[in-house]
Amino acid sequence: MASLKTFIHKKTWIFSFLAFVFSLNAFAQQVSKTYYATLSEGVKLYESPSEQAKVLTTVAYGSKVTFNNSDADKLTMLDNSVVVNGARTYWMKVIHNNVKGYVIKDNLATIHPPKENTDKLSDWLKQFAQPFANKWESGKIAESLSESEHDNYISRQIFQNGILLTVTSGYxxxxxxxxxxxxxxxxxxxxLIQHIGSFKSVFKLNTVLREGTSSFKDSEGNEYKWEVFYQKGEEIEDKILQSVVITWNNGNNNTLKISTLGNDIVVFYETTL
Structure with a gap:
């Protein structure tokens, strides 16, 4: 098993991610001005950039807002930062249903959130991403490469918005x-991925991203280990989330990892016996 993981992590990551990094970014060079609310309870739209300001409306989960990125608005955002979970973020001036107001940047995403009853990462991609041609690699991993006596399979798909999906399965x-x-x-x-069915119960165990290692148990006594790493800036609040690794065993060994790769984010989920 360890040898197959070595193949997947070294061969797949090196040849897929590095060889295709320019292709991926070419599909998504233009920053979108449309954002989506990512909080289950919705995102509050304030009259001014302050949590003490009047709430004009609440943007429902998954609903669109349009970013007004004038120079004056950019200065307003920079001058009015806010600290969420110990990290600095900023306000954004947006329009929602013809109502202009301010929202906290970290509560929005340029990618459509998972719909209700979305079970897996690949199911989520099907909701908003169109494949770019056919799967450009699919088949059995050669025994000489995987160093395994059993059949294991891999497939990859690139999407028109630059997202890359890699799926493996086997013994x-x-x-x-x-x-x-x-x-x-x-x-x-x-x-975003907190709303995927396979992970919902996991994320409910820990609602604060504290840096370092911590452990939690579910109602059945299964232990969940969290490892959170931030890249620090000059001030204590000026830090950027770099990676989150969650491991647990509920009959199977599970690993969920969110990590930064240049300007991209890689989400890896694996389950083994």
């Missing part, structure tokens, strides 16, 4: 899914 790895998303950040993706 040594029950299943794994890897999604590489261009031009986003770890915190936005962290908020």
């Amino acid at each position: 040594d790895v029950n299943s794994s899914e890897t999604v590489q998303i261009p031009n986003t950040n770890a915190f936005a993706v962290y908020n």
Whole structure:
């Protein structure tokens, strides 16, 4: 099993991610001006950039807002930062249903959030991403490469918005899914995948992203280990979420990892016996 993981992590990541990094980014060079609310309870739209300001409306989960990125608005955002979970973020001036107001940047994403009853990462991609041609690699992993006596399979699909999906399955790895998303950040993706059915119960155990290692138990006594890493800036609040790794055993060994790769975010989920 260890040898197959070595193949997947070294061969797949090196040849897929590095060889195709320019292709991926070419599909998504233009920053979208449309954002989506990522909080289950909705995102509050304030009259001015302050949590003490009047709430004009609440943007429902998954609903669109349009970013007004004038120079004056950019200065307003920079001058009015806010600290969420110990990290600095900023306000954004947006329009929702013809109502203009301010929202906290980290509560929005440029990618459509998962719909209700979305079970897996690959199911989520099907909701908003169109494949670019056919799967450009699919088949059995050669024994000489995987160093395994058993059949293991891999397939990859690139989408028109630059997202790359890699799926493996077989004897040594029950299943794994890897999604590489261009031009986003770890915190936005962290908020998004909380709504995927396979992970909902996991994220409910820990609602604060404290740096370092921590452990939690579910109602059945299964232990969940969290490892959170931030890249620090000059001030204590000026830090950027770099990676989150969650491991647990509920009959199977599970690993969920969100990590930064340049301007992209990679989500890796694996379950093994």
